[in-house]
Every structure is written in structure tokens, then in C-alpha cells.
Amino acid sequence: MMSRLRSAMRQSKRGGVEVIESAKTTRKRTKTAVKEEETTASPSSYHTFTDPAAVVLLRSELLTWYDREQRELPWRTLAVTEPDLNIRTYAVWVSEIMLQQTQVATVIDYYNKWMKRWPTVQDLSAATLEEVNQMWAGLGYYSRGRRLHEGAQKVVTELKGQMPLTVDSLLKELPGVGRYTAAAVGSIALGQVTGAVDGNVIRGLCRLRAIGADSTSPAVTEALWDLANTLVDPDRPGDFNQAMMELGARVCTPKGAVCSQCPVQSHCHSYRKVQQNSKKLLGKLGGKTSSLPDIEECVISGTCRLCPSEPWDNALGVHNFPRKPAKKAPRVERTLTCVVIRRGDEGEDEYLLKQRPDKGLLAGLWEFPSLLLEEESSEMKQKRALCAVISRMLGTSVTETLLQHIGDIVKLYDSVESQKEQTSKNGKKQNATGVKNNKKPLPSKKAKLGAESSGGRQLSLSCFFKAVKEES
Known part of the structure; x- marks a missing residue:
């Protein structure tokens, strides 16, 4: 049809x-x-x-x-x-x-x-x-x-x-x-x-x-x-x-x-190379040579810019190709993130978010206030830097005493996920290492939203708030 x-x-x-x-x-x-x-x-x-x-x-x-x-x-x-x-x-x-x-x-x-x-x-x-x-x-x-x-x-x-x-x-x-x-x-x-x-x-x-x-x-x-x-x-x-x-x-x-299911197998030089090597190992060539050129002849010429620089690996077979350069090490960045929470008119928690620039990484999306950590610094310096950012956003003075250091958010998330896995295996609740037993710890809530409400998918802003209200 x-x-x-x-x-x-x-x-x-x-x-x-x-x-x-x-x-x-x-x-x-x-x-x-x-x-x-x-x-x-x-x-x-x-x-x-x-x-x-x-x-x-x-x-x-x-x-x-x-x-x-x-x-x-x-x-x-x-x-x-x-x-x-x-x-x-x-x-x-x-x-x-x-x-x-x-x-x-x-x-x-x-x-x-x-x-x-x-x-x-x-x-x-x-x-x-x-x-x-x-x-x-x-x-x-x-x-x-x-x-x-x-x-x-x-x-x-x-x-x-x-x-x-x-x-x-x-x-x-x-x-x-x-x-x-x-x-x-x-x-x-x-x-x-x-x-x-x-x-x-x-x-x-x-x-x-x-x-x-x-x-x-x-x-x-x-x-x-x-x-x-x-x-x-x-x-x-x-x-x-x-x-x-x-x-x-x-x-x-x-x-x-x-390869056995490939409709264009007869045109494939890599598959032909595998077959030739297999016959050589079994001694079935019988002294006959193919009229088609082999890759070794092309490599020996030294003028072809498409030939491999490394020898053929029999163990890889057709997977010798394609060849890619070694991957560069990923760039590592650390950010300071501040979760600002206030009580809403109906008693629910409200979170301060800012929108990312309309160009670049994650353009236009919303995030908690954060700044790039370019060098290691003391906890007090980190709090001062974040206070400066929050003060500019809110148009008011925010002091360091209002901030509570809770650690690496990603590590806290991982610990909660580990706790959930352990709970499902043992059938009983375990305490997550390193998470303070606050009344409403944000990392735990974030992990619950990410894993249960979204099925592992990233939530939109409206879905995030809806899920927060439902859980409160």
C-alpha cells in the first residue's frame, strides 16, 4: 500500500x-x-x-x-x-x-x-x-x-x-x-x-x-x-x-x-575483506586471486586520503569502519545554585526561578538562580556571591545568614534515588546518607518529582509547580 x-x-x-x-x-x-x-x-x-x-x-x-x-x-x-x-x-x-x-x-x-x-x-x-x-x-x-x-x-x-x-x-x-x-x-x-x-x-x-x-x-x-x-x-x-x-x-x-541480512552485501568491500580472511584461515583460496583490488594495495600506494591509518583488525570485521577520532575530555563546570523558597498565599511553597538567555545552552529555559564557580572558594565567599545575585534579582538586600548550605544537589539527588532503590528491594524505608531531616528538604522533593511524576522526563515549569502543589 x-x-x-x-x-x-x-x-x-x-x-x-x-x-x-x-x-x-x-x-x-x-x-x-x-x-x-x-x-x-x-x-x-x-x-x-x-x-x-x-x-x-x-x-x-x-x-x-x-x-x-x-x-x-x-x-x-x-x-x-x-x-x-x-x-x-x-x-x-x-x-x-x-x-x-x-x-x-x-x-x-x-x-x-x-x-x-x-x-x-x-x-x-x-x-x-x-x-x-x-x-x-x-x-x-x-x-x-x-x-x-x-x-x-x-x-x-x-x-x-x-x-x-x-x-x-x-x-x-x-x-x-x-x-x-x-x-x-x-x-x-x-x-x-x-x-x-x-x-x-x-x-x-x-x-x-x-x-x-x-x-x-x-x-x-x-x-x-x-x-x-x-x-x-x-x-x-x-x-x-x-x-x-x-x-x-x-x-x-x-x-x-x-551482514547476512544486508541487501547490498555484494557491494561491500568490508564484508568482502571479512570473507577473504575467513577463507585464508580455512585454506580455501586454492591459489586463486581476485581481480578486484584489495585495501592493502590502496594503502601501500600512500596517496589515498581515505585509507585507514591503522591496520585492519580481524576481530572487528566490518566494525573496523567507520573510524572516529578520540573523544575530547568533557568540559567540567561547577555552579553555585540557590533555592529560594517562600510561603505562598495559600500556604504552599513558592520557588524563585530565572529565565536563561535566549541563546546558548538550554536557551530560554527556567532555572534556580545560579552562577558559575570559576575557582574553589570558602563557604562564606560562596554565600556572599549568591547573596549578591539574589539581591540584584529581588531589588533588596539579602544577607548570608539567610542561606543554609545543603551540599551538592546532584549528589543529594543520587542518594535519594539510591534510597528508593534500596526501599524497593528491602520493602522498608532506609535513611539517605547526607540528607538533613528538614521538614521539606528540596532535594528530596525534586528527586521525587523527577522520578515519580515525570517518569524520568524533564518537567516543564507549569508541570513542576502543579506537581509541587499536589504533593504539598
């Missing part, structure tokens, strides 16, 4: 939008990538697809598998059933932003609720940022929701309510839309012929063509985009790109790749 719908929608897409030129001629390359291309030799043919017949065969095998095995996802259904070009483009854009660094299973429920509440870009534009953040609660990386909201407002106010209709205009006009997102939306919603390279596609292409250099380097990035644009099916660009992503998500996975 889905295949027939795609076939029908494909005609309407191609009738309303011109097919763009190959992305490799329309994208601006970074200065770094251009400089590297000028100073190094071209990639070896071992890492590319030089036979047009092989490309046609790969497209057919992959799309046949996709038509049979694809998951039924709400944004895919909408992309092939929604006749309104503007709504279709908006819907795919929302899905792609939600899927950034978030698992498909997590996104489905959020996507359905989002599209039910804001089915058009005009509906989203009329929402408030607080409403968007509340709907986004639990997905993480709140800047993504904020950029969707900003983009919707720009479309309505500056673009007369019309979504951009080309890859280049999507990239130029919508905040938070990069090269991949523009290509994905353009190919899936608009039928534009361009490859799309995300993490799943990087992994698949690196294994298919045994690309073992740093997968984040400019040279490899450009090579992968060139490969994607070479392989993309001109008749079904959106389906092809989604098929490549589906392959990486379900078959060519980061660990435990299921």
Missing part, C-alpha cells in the same frame, strides 16, 4: 518542483576541504563507484529491500499521503529536527502529539515558546524546539507562510537547518535529487567502500557526500535516502552488524 502511495505522490512532487542540480556542484565547500583537496591526491577508485551498472543494481536491491522491510512511521506516512506541499514540507522538517540525536521509538509519540496540536507552520508560529518547550519536555536539546518555533515564525512573517521549496533555500532560510537536514527534507518532501548523509549513512558508506580515515575530517565528509550523490536514485531520492538510513539503523548497526 505504501509503495503505491509513494508512486502516486512522486508524480505530484516532480510536477510542482524542479529537480535541482547535483548537490556537489551547488554546495559551498569549506575552505578547509578545498585546501585539502588542492594539496592531496584524488581518492582511489577503490573507495568509489566507477561502474554505472553496479550503481543501478545497488539502487534496485536497496529499494526492493526498503519497500519490503521499512518501518511504518508517522512522518513517512504523512510524506506520501499529504497532498499539500507546504504541510508536507513542514511535517518532514519537524520530524528531521526531532530525530536529531534521538531514537525513533522516542520520537514517534512526540511527533504525533506535535502534529495534532500544530498541524501547519502557521499553527506553530502562533504558539508561545513556553508552550513549545512544554511539548518538547523529555526530548532534550531544547534549542531544536526553539529553532523550529523561530523558523515557523520566519516562514509566516517573512516568507508569506510558504515553506522553502529547494534544498538551498531550506539551508538558507530556516534556523537550525544544516546540510543534512536540508537534503533530507528536500528529497523526502520535495522529490529533489540529492543525497543525504547522516550518522547511519556515514557508517554504511564507510563500510561499503572501506573508508577508514577519520570520518569527521573534511576530506572524508566531502567524499561521503559525493558518494551519496552518486548513488541516490533520481526517480525515488527520498525513498533511497530513507532506505540508507534504515539500513544503518537496523542492519549495518554500530555494533553487531547483521
